[in-house]
Structures are given as structure tokens and as C-alpha cells.
Amino acid sequence: MSDRNIDDLAALEPTRVSTPPADLPPPPAQPVKPVVSHQVDINYPDPTLLSIIIKDVAKWSGHSFVMDPAVNVKLQIFSAHRMPAKDAYALFLASLSVVNLRAVQIGAIVKIVPLVLVVAA
Numbered sequence: 001m002s003d004r005n006i007d008d009l010a011a012l013e014p015t016r017v018s019t020p021p022a023d024l025p026p027p028p029a030q031p032v033k034p035v036v037s038h039q040v041d042i043n044y045p046d047p048t049l050l051s052i053i054i055k056d057v058a059k060w061s062g063h064s065f066v067m068d069p070a071v072n073v074k075l076q077i078f079s080a081h082r083m084p085a086k087d088a089y090a091l092f093l094a095s096l097s098v099v100n101l102r103a104v105q106i107g108a109i110v111k112i113v114p115l116v117l118v119v120a121a
Helices: 006-012 050-061 085-098
Strands: 044-049 064-067 074-077 101-106 109-114
Touching: 044 050, 050 064, 050 074, 050 085, 074 085, 085 101
Parallel strands: 064 109
Antiparallel strands: 044 074, 101 109
């Protein structure tokens, strides 16, 4: 019989892979949260349809939008540089008010609706 080192014996043992029992359910999916800390570009120097701008805003903000096609106006938004998504979203909301529109959040949906001004009699 030859002399063996204890380290040699450990190397000869089969590798054990830990697998979860088949009767356990998979872990729950984590909800997707909008990423709002990254830098984005929100620069539309040429008149651009609101629907195109909203499509871009939805991508980087994580919001879902709905709007009546009747409010699909053209906007111009000027930004000299990329900015945090939070600031870009504020700029987007401000640009809506210029064309008498506003964003109303209802649950997970943002509706683009006409701005209703109340005039005192």
C-alpha cells in the first residue's frame, strides 16, 4: 500500500453539487423599478411629435403613457447636455405645460391630458 496525503484523498472525492428540492417553488420575481439615476438626452430642437418624445421618455423613465391622438402636438425641447433622468423628466413635464397639456399619474399609468385653466368669475 502506498502512502497517500490527505489532500490527495479530497481530490479523489466526487464533486457534490447542491440542487434545491424539486418541490420548492421558484423565487418570486422582483418588480422592475424605473431607473432614474442615469444620464439621458432630451434634446428635440426641431418640432417633434409628442408621441415620439413620449416613446423616448417611456424608455428611460420606466413610465407607461397614454394619450388621445388629438393632443399629439409638436414640441421643441432644448438641452445643451445630458442630464439626470429626474431632471429630464421635470423638463418634459414643463414642456407639456407650454402647449397646454399636463401629465396625470393614475397608478402605474401617466395620462397626457389638456391643461384646464379655471378662471374666476
